[in-house]
Amino acid sequence: MSGPRPVVLSGPSGAGKSTLLKRLLRDYEGVFGFTVSRLNYLPLLLGPTLLPVADVLPVSSEDYHFVTKETMQQGIDNGDFIENAEFSGNMYGTSTSAVEDVQSQNLICILDVDIQGVKNIKKTDLNPIYVSIQPPSMEILEKRLRDRHTETEESLQKRLEAARIDMELSKEPGIFDVIIINNDLDEAYEKLKEVLFEEITKVQQSKKS
Numbered sequence: 001m002s003g004p005r006p007v008v009l010s011g012p013s014g015a016g017k018s019t020l021l022k023r024l025l026r027d028y029e030g031v032f033g034f035t036v037s038r039l040n041y042l043p044l045l046l047g048p049t050l051l052p053v054a055d056v057l058p059v060s061s062e063d064y065h066f067v068t069k070e071t072m073q074q075g076i077d078n079g080d081f082i083e084n085a086e087f088s089g090n091m092y093g094t095s096t097s098a099v100e101d102v103q104s105q106n107l108i109c110i111l112d113v114d115i116q117g118v119k120n121i122k123k124t125d126l127n128p129i130y131v132s133i134q135p136p137s138m139e140i141l142e143k144r145l146r147d148r149h150t151e152t153e154e155s156l157q158k159r160l161e162a163a164r165i166d167m168e169l170s171k172e173p174g175i176f177d178v179i180i181i182n183n184d185l186d187e188a189y190e191k192l193k194e195v196l197f198e199e200i201t202k203v204q205q206s207k208k209s
């Protein structure tokens with residue numbers, strides 16, 4: 001795969017990856033491309049209850065292409081995914097074609113993946129910059145997830161458990177190029193921009209020439 005060096009953005013659910021990513025996409029139009037993951041889950045809001053509907057027709061949101069579990073498994077068996085993982089009882093995956101599509105446009109490809117995704121990408125020749133976004137503490141993470149109002153108590157507990165594992169594994173030397181503690185959002189964003197400065201500049205300059 002050619003093009004600018006991609007970026008893997010990881011870290012516990014609720015740490016602030018999407019918030020930071022949205023700022024990057026807003027501030028650097030035409031520089032970044034986000035790989036929309038595939039997910040075998042469709043959260044349907046029915047009154048106050050979030051219902052997982054596993055067998056639905058493929059639909060899309062800004063963040064995901066929702067597919068059935070069977071379609072997802074077929075894709076995995078066909079080798080369509082550069083990485084895939086089960087997170088909180090659901091199957092997530094980044095298709096190789098999504099990454100190639102972004103890279104062919106000379107954009108910095110951003111992959112938002114969990115820690116299993118990081119480990120799987122390390123087995124490929126993608127050679128991204130690995131960035132982990134971490135919360136200041138478990139207590140703050142829990143508060144952010146609760147205040148986000150996207151989780152049931154059950155899914156929240158699953159995410160907190162996954163977060164504990166993520167925070168432990170992320171300490172492994174060499175797994176991430178940089179770990180950013182997202183306490184103050186502006187400071188975390190400045191740090192992220194610093195880390196990506198070289199790649200951003202390369203893309204901006206290539207667009208001028």
Ligand SMILES: Nc1ncnc2c1ncn2[C@@H]1O[C@H](COP(=O)(O)OP(=O)(O)OP(=O)(O)O)[C@@H](O)[C@H]1O
Binds near residue numbers: 015018144145147148
């Ligand atoms: N520095 C911050 N201070 C306070 N709140 C924050 C900060 N960063 C993010 N948030 C809030 O925390 C919540 C979780 O952030 P966000 O959805 O970006 O996390 P995420 O890592 O993308 O989670 P997921 O992996 O589940 O998609 C959001 O409501 C967001 O507005």
Ligand SMILES: Nc1nc2c(ncn2[C@@H]2O[C@H](COP(=O)(O)O)[C@@H](O)[C@H]2O)c(=O)[nH]1
Binds near residue numbers: 011013087113116
């Ligand atoms: N390995 C992968 N992990 C992914 C992918 N897309 C998202 N994620 C991670 O899942 C959790 C939960 O995300 P949410 O949007 O349901 O809150 C979070 O840690 C994401 O980083 C993927 O394609 N592969």
